[in-house]
Amino acid sequence: MTNEIKTGTTCIGFLFKGGVIVAADRRITTYKIESDNFTKLFDVSENVVSTVAGHVSAAQLFLRNLKSEVKLLELKKERNARVMEVASVLNSYQLGARESGAVLASIMGGYDEKDGVSLFELSPDGSMIDVEPYVTNGSGSIFVKSVLDTQYKSNMTEKESLDLLEKCYKVAFKNDNASGGGYIAKIVSKDGIREVERKIVKTEMVNE
Numbered sequence: 001m002t003n004e005i006k007t008g009t010t011c012i013g014f015l016f017k018g019g020v021i022v023a024a025d026r027r028i029t030t031y032k033i034e035s036d037n038f039t040k041l042f043d044v045s046e047n048v049v050s051t052v053a054g055h056v057s058a059a060q061l062f063l064r065n066l067k068s069e070v071k072l073l074e075l076k077k078e079r080n081a082r083v084m085e086v087a088s089v090l091n092s093y094q095l096g097a098r099e100s101g102a103v104l105a106s107i108m109g110g111y112d113e114k115d116g117v118s119l120f121e122l123s124p125d126g127s128m129i130d131v132e133p134y135v136t137n138g139s140g141s142i143f144v145k146s147v148l149d150t151q152y153k154s155n156m157t158e159k160e161s162l163d164l165l166e167k168c169y170k171v172a173f174k175n176d177n178a179s180g181g182g183y184i185a186k187i188v189s190k191d192g193i194r195e196v197e198r199k200i201v202k203t204e205m206v207n208e
Helices: 056-077 083-099 141-151 158-175
Strands: 011-016 019-025 033-035 041-043 048-051 104-112 116-122 128-130 134-137 183-189 192-198
Touching (some): 011 104, 019 048, 019 104, 048 083, 056 083, 083 116, 083 128
Antiparallel strands (some): 011 019
16 A cells, blocks of 8 residues: 555444444644544434545535524524434535535535434535445445445444444544544434443454
8 A cells, every 4th residue: 555645534424223323533634644633423413423524625615604504594493303304414515515516525424303314425516325234435434334334234223333434433433544543433312322432442344
């Protein structure tokens, strides 16, 4: 593998028994590593989280606008926004960013009383896909997908899900120099949002 630093990231989302887990690495790169301590995973509302990957300044502005728009939606409807509604708002902003030359991609997970647990992939081309059971994007995704394809199981426990997530990031960090800095993961269920942060120390390839 070349030592040249490229831009990229590794974001992951998958369903497990009773919830959805969404995660993102913490590395920012240009022609070099700029930071290993950046947050790419955000609470959009009380019941929805989303990753944001792409141009950093555009992503930060994008998240501020998204949170404001979702809050206005909730005040108007006098209830928490449904995951599908939040995804639609995010998709509109994403298309607007594309027209201005910014590239943004997201993985969104959440829970609402109507649809239960949901997982969406929102691509830079403007597509919005309701995903089951897992999704990954970014420069490390080609390595992560092989792990998910072979080791993901339906109705995994929370512990099994966290163990699988750690395997995915070990593989990504081993093979993709644009992904790194550890990762932040959030779990969304009917009980709300919880954050789990783990720092990867060993990055050897997982062979099982």
